[in-house]
Amino acid sequence: GNSVTQMEGPVTLSEEAFLTINCTYTATGYPSLFWYVQYPGEGLQLLLKATKADDKGSNKGFEATYRKETTSFHLEKGSVQVSDSAVYFCARGGRGYQKVTFGTGTKLQVIP
Amino acid sequence: EAQVTQNPRYLITVTGKKLTVTCSQNMNHEYMSWYRQDPGLGLRQIYYSMNVEVTDKGDVPEGYKVSRKEKRNFPLILESPSPNQTSLYFCASSPPTSGGGRNEQFFGPGTRLTVL
Numbered sequence: 357g358n359s360v361t362q363m364e365g366p367v368t369l370s371e372e373a374f375l376t377i378n379c380t381y382t383a384t385g386y387p388s389l390f391w392y393v394q395y396p397g398e399g400l401q402l403l404l405k406a407t408k409a410d411d412k413g414s415n416k417g418f419e420a421t422y423r424k425e426t427t428s429f430h431l432e433k434g435s436v437q438v439s440d441s442a443v444y445f446c447a448r449g450g451r452g453y454q455k456v457t458f459g460t461g462t463k464l465q466v467i468p
Numbered sequence: 469e470a471q472v473t474q475n476p477r478y479l480i481t482v483t484g485k486k487l488t489v490t491c492s493q494n495m496n497h498e499y500m501s502w503y504r505q506d507p508g509l510g511l512r513q514i515y516y517s518m519n520v521e522v523t524d525k526g527d528v529p530e531g532y533k534v535s536r537k538e539k540r541n542f543p544l545i546l547e548s549p550s551p552n553q554t555s556l557y558f559c560a561s562s563p564p565t566s567g568g569g570r571n572e573q574f575f576g577p578g579t580r581l582t583v584l
Contacts, residue, residue, distance in 0.1 A: 399575035
């Protein structure tokens with residue numbers, strides 16, 4: 357079945373450091389890909405998305421590029437802030453256009 | 469304000485005592501879903517609904533029931549809760565594909581359930 361694999365956390369970075377969180381997905385079909393963010397005590401919210409190969413999703417300084425050849429959708433940010441501390445989930449769409457499969461989440465902690 | 473609401477936000481109960489967690493969305497979304505979030509396991513889908521009176525099992529449906537009598541509401545029912553159902557539960561809804569929101573989901577704030 358469909359699956360998403362993302363790097364385990366927690367990831368601890370100093371403020372203004374460069375962030376990469378790796379994500380790979382199973383290649384069945386042509387899924388939409390997503391990054392969701394969960395701030396402490398809150399539900400998940402969509403951070404960015406890409407719907408086809410070579411698309412780049414971006415939001416709040418975060419970026420991810422849909423790489424079909426490597427089945428990857430790595431999340432990057434050039435300079436993280438303390439306010440970016442959260443859990444980040446990679447996800448892929450599936451059949452029936454509504455089914456979504458989530459990765460296990462990566463906790464990011466940014467220290468001043 | 470467009471949102472997904474869940475109630476209660478926190479619940480402590482005992483084994484075997486039936487409970488219902490409500491979920492409501494005001495965005496006229498057809499698709500709704502329930503997930504549970506557990507450490508190291510991420511989000512796992514329990515049940516989903518494509519429309520009124522249309523529901524189907526997700527990846528971990530055992531011990532849960534759902535109903536979809538109205539478009540806006542999608543309650544999660546635990547007929548006889550057990551300690552292994554202690555978890556953080558999220559309801560989500562998704563817009564129609566014609567709106568360009570393919571697979572994008574809107575989440576409620578979560579319900580933390582403890583079964584003793």
